[in-house]
Amino acid sequence: MIRYLARRLLSLALTLLVASVVIFLIIEVVPGDTASLMLGVNADEETRLALREELGLDVSKPVRYFNWVSGMLTGDFGISYTYRTPVSEMIADRMMVSFPLALYALALSTLIAFPAGIIAATKRGSFSDVSIMGVTQLGVAIPNFWFAMILVTIFAIKLRWFSAGGFPGWEVGFFAGLKSLTLPAFALALPQASILARVMRSSLLDTLGEDFIRTARAKGLSARQALWGHALRNALIPVLTIIGLQFSFLLAGAIIIENIFFLPGLGRMIFQAITQRDLIVVESVVMLLVFAVVAVTFLVDVAYAVVDPRLRRRV
Amino acid sequence: MIKKVSTVLVAVAIATLGAVGSAQAARTDITVGMQLEPPNLDPTAGAAAAIDEVVYANVFEGLTRFGADGSVKPALAKSWEISEDGLTYSFKLQSGITFHDGSAFNAEDVRFSLNRSRAEKSTNAQKQLFASIDTIKVADPETVVITLSAPNGALLFNLAWGDAIVMSPDTFDKAKTAPIGTGPFKFSRWVQGDRIELVKNPDYWGTPAKLDKAVFKFISEPTAAYAALMAGDVDAFPVYPAPENLAQFEADARFNVVVGSTEGETILSTNNKQAPFDNKLVRQALAHAINRQEIIDGAMFGYGTPIGTHFAPHHPVYKDFTANSAYDPAKAKALLKEAGFENGFKTTLKLPPPSYARRGGEIIAAQLRQVGIETEISNLEWAQWLEQVFRGKDFGLTIVSHTEPMDIGIYAKPDYYFQYDNKDFQQLMSDLTLETDDAKRAEMLQQAQGIIADDYVNGYLFQLAKTGVANADVVGLWENSPTQANDLTEVYWAK
Numbered sequence: 001m002i003r004y005l006a007r008r009l010l011s012l013a014l015t016l017l018v019a020s021v022v023i024f025l026i027i028e029v030v031p032g033d034t035a036s037l038m039l040g041v042n043a044d045e046e047t048r049l050a051l052r053e054e055l056g057l058d059v060s061k062p063v064r065y066f067n068w069v070s071g072m073l074t075g076d077f078g079i080s081y082t083y084r085t086p087v088s089e090m091i092a093d094r095m096m097v098s099f100p101l102a103l104y105a106l107a108l109s110t111l112i113a114f115p116a117g118i119i120a121a122t123k124r125g126s127f128s129d130v131s132i133m134g135v136t137q138l139g140v141a142i143p144n145f146w147f148a149m150i151l152v153t154i155f156a157i158k159l160r161w162f163s164a165g166g167f168p169g170w171e172v173g174f175f176a177g178l179k180s181l182t183l184p185a186f187a188l189a190l191p192q193a194s195i196l197a198r199v200m201r202s203s204l205l206d207t208l209g210e211d212f213i214r215t216a217r218a219k220g221l222s223a224r225q226a227l228w229g230h231a232l233r234n235a236l237i238p239v240l241t242i243i244g245l246q247f248s249f250l251l252a253g254a255i256i257i258e259n260i261f262f263l264p265g266l267g268r269m270i271f272q273a274i275t276q277r278d279l280i281v282v283e284s285v286v287m288l289l290v291f292a293v294v295a296v297t298f299l300v301d302v303a304y305a306v307v308d309p310r311l312r313r314r315v
Numbered sequence: 316m317i318k319k320v321s322t323v324l325v326a327v328a329i330a331t332l333g334a335v336g337s338a339q340a341a342r343t344d345i346t347v348g349m350q351l352e353p354p355n356l357d358p359t360a361g362a363a364a365a366i367d368e369v370v371y372a373n374v375f376e377g378l379t380r381f382g383a384d385g386s387v388k389p390a391l392a393k394s395w396e397i398s399e400d401g402l403t404y405s406f407k408l409q410s411g412i413t414f415h416d417g418s419a420f421n422a423e424d425v426r427f428s429l430n431r432s433r434a435e436k437s438t439n440a441q442k443q444l445f446a447s448i449d450t451i452k453v454a455d456p457e458t459v460v461i462t463l464s465a466p467n468g469a470l471l472f473n474l475a476w477g478d479a480i481v482m483s484p485d486t487f488d489k490a491k492t493a494p495i496g497t498g499p500f501k502f503s504r505w506v507q508g509d510r511i512e513l514v515k516n517p518d519y520w521g522t523p524a525k526l527d528k529a530v531f532k533f534i535s536e537p538t539a540a541y542a543a544l545m546a547g548d549v550d551a552f553p554v555y556p557a558p559e560n561l562a563q564f565e566a567d568a569r570f571n572v573v574v575g576s577t578e579g580e581t582i583l584s585t586n587n588k589q590a591p592f593d594n595k596l597v598r599q600a601l602a603h604a605i606n607r608q609e610i611i612d613g614a615m616f617g618y619g620t621p622i623g624t625h626f627a628p629h630h631p632v633y634k635d636f637t638a639n640s641a642y643d644p645a646k647a648k649a650l651l652k653e654a655g656f657e658n659g660f661k662t663t664l665k666l667p668p669p670s671y672a673r674r675g676g677e678i679i680a681a682q683l684r685q686v687g688i689e690t691e692i693s694n695l696e697w698a699q700w701l702e703q704v705f706r707g708k709d710f711g712l713t714i715v716s717h718t719e720p721m722d723i724g725i726y727a728k729p730d731y732y733f734q735y736d737n738k739d740f741q742q743l744m745s746d747l748t749l750e751t752d753d754a755k756r757a758e759m760l761q762q763a764q765g766i767i768a769d770d771y772v773n774g775y776l777f778q779l780a781k782t783g784v785a786n787a788d789v790v791g792l793w794e795n796s797p798t799q800a801n802d803l804t805e806v807y808w809a810k
């Protein structure tokens with residue numbers, strides 16, 4: 001077990017190292033200079049060089065890479081070129097929006113998908129199955145930015161139940177914060193819920209056809225007892241995998257939704273940082289996301305090993 | 316105990332009544348929408364218009380300032396005297412001014428701020444504004460004396476820029492995130508990515524602001540800007556990013572659509588050193604191939620004023636040179652033939668992100684094709700545009716709006732990206748700087764407009780309009796944009 005963990009940890013460290021080099025190289029080759037962006041069209045070359053020096057951009061790339069990585073090891077992500085505030089603070093601020101939004105959307109999508117998937121699978125071929133499949137087909141096909149604009153038109157402009165966007169901050173109150181994330185969370189959740197419901201349905205149908213369900217029914221369990229006691233638990237494995245994937249997607253992939261609802265989230269920050277060539281912010285956020293994905297994978301590996309002793313021996 | 320509780324209840328009741336009562340009165344807060352968030356709040360540390368759009372005149376002030384009509388007015392300096400030779404300016408400061416942190420303001424702060432901006436290692440984006448200053452001396456706590464190395468007729472104008480505002484030596488290093496100025500509003504907080512909040516400065520030296528609170532909200536998506544106005548989340552969008560739905564706001568009694576002018580000369584910038592544009596005949600052909608009104612209608616939904624030179628039409632000394640480059644494709648073809656390009660030629664057209672460039676670029680490409688000029692369009696981000704076009708000078712044509720006020724002087728810099736090199740023009744500009752007589756300056760400025768129009772340096776398209784939308788009850792917002800600012804000092808709610 002310890003050897004297994006050590007190997008996993010080593011591979012985690014190597015992955016992060018390689019990722020840091022790749023990220024740095026890819027992002028640093030992007031053309032454009034943050035200093036000339038900041039100074040506009042009237043400044044002369046001398047001023048630009050002075051600003052580059054002030055920003056620490058005049059040192060060579062290997063030195064910058066080394067400073068960046070060694071800083072990150074101590075939790076210091078550097079200072080944003082344009083905002084001149086520590087990148088770690090900026091990320092922490094934005095996470096206060098992006099993380100709850102991703103959780104909220106995930107909760108909504110799960111709450112919609114589970115019942116829908118279960119009903120569709122257990123009443124296969126019925127009217128409810130056909131309509132659920134039809135609606136989810138639509139849900140997968142509708143672009144979420146379009147759905148978001150429809151939500152805004154109905155609930156913000158016509159009914160005025162919600163603001164068209166923006167985030168007041170959690171200090172105004174938990175429910176005020178939650179309310180402002182409601183429309184974006186629905187917009188994000190719709191396609192995710194549709195995918196999830198379809199996965200849930202097919203996974204459950206597969207499981208319901210397995211031998212052990214027949215055995216359970218033969219032992220005298222009702223269809224309902226077999227479903228809740230045996231089928232559902234086994235059908236959940238692929239569903240949980242999808243949920244895990246969706247969460248990292250929701251966290252980093254909400255750029256468009258954050259723009260439509262003008263939310264100060266991580267996605268919008270990356271977007272802004274790229275256009276402003278605030279490379280240190282882009283690098284650090286991307287690195288952090290890589291770390292999150294790699295760390296989750298590591299935890300899943302550990303969990304597998306705990307659950308399944310065969311894995312420990314094999315590796 | 317019971318007494319305490321009842322006191323509290325009474326207090327709550329009064330507070331509630333008060334709240335209900337004030338709901339009837341006019342509002343004293345405003346939420347202003349802006350498309351771009353400022354990268355920082357120090358106007359001396361960057362060219363981003365969004366910085367001035369939040370802090371200019373609201374939080375920070377300089378010796379002089381721009382009025383809504385573009386005139387230069389006294390600000391921290393209540394008056395000034397100019398010596399006979401035009402070399403010495405002595406500014407008398409307002410008395411009793413304090414910074415927002417309570418510390419007293421005096422002449423020393425002025426000297427410090429201006430010296431900082433013109434220092435060798437200064438990163439002020441408009442450092443050239445201070446080029447003629449030789450020394451800055453403090454005569455007494457309320458008098459600053461600026462000595463110039465040569466007369467400069469534009470000094471008072473230059474000092475009105477946001478890049479010339481005054482900060483305290485004790486707090487200047489915090490200005491990027493927590494600015495402390497002398498203006499009618501104090502910085503309150505910045506939720507990065509979302510909004511900046513200002514509150515009224517009760518100790519303001521001048522006429523106090525009418526609003527108690529001002530919030531700047533950052534909405535980059537045009538559709539989101541539309542929704543935010545419609546839903547009442549923002550009260551005003553002074554530079555509204557989607558001209559296509561202005562008509563909808565015009566039809567809605569809840570809103571006021573304000574169309575004003577800006578300092579943005581939108582031009583088809585031409586690389587004067589790249590063949591074939593080094594040939595004046597080719598540039599002249601280019602000018603006659605362009606149909607300005609079609610571009611204004613197609614790209615700007617009709618908002619914009621045609622220009623024939625690099626000068627703002629609302630300026631008193633503007634001269635109309637549009638006839639000089641009137642739309643005449645037949646003449647354009649003849650000129651091309653004369654220049655030896657009977658069969659046309661191919662060039663690049665590099666477009667930065669704003670819609671005037673992207674939409675305008677496609678229309679211009681079609682117009683140029685009519686006379687045989689083929690353009691290869693490439694869409695660039697600002698960072699790429701600055702790198703390739705502005706610094707690399709690797710372009711044939713590009714479209715850009717030059718938004719700095721009174722920037723005809725860029726034509727006197729031969730290494731500026733469009734690379735116009737005319738000794739007479741350069742001489743005229745240096746003479747202009749030395750000239751302090753207003754009538755003579757006006758004459759010289761008109762002469763300058765004529766030279767660049769006759770040389771067809773660039774294709775002069777239109778003056779960018781400022782299209783704003785605001786709640787119909789909001790009064791006092793700037794209609795025009797003599798500098799990129801949202802001066803809220805005189806804004807209030809009619810009801």
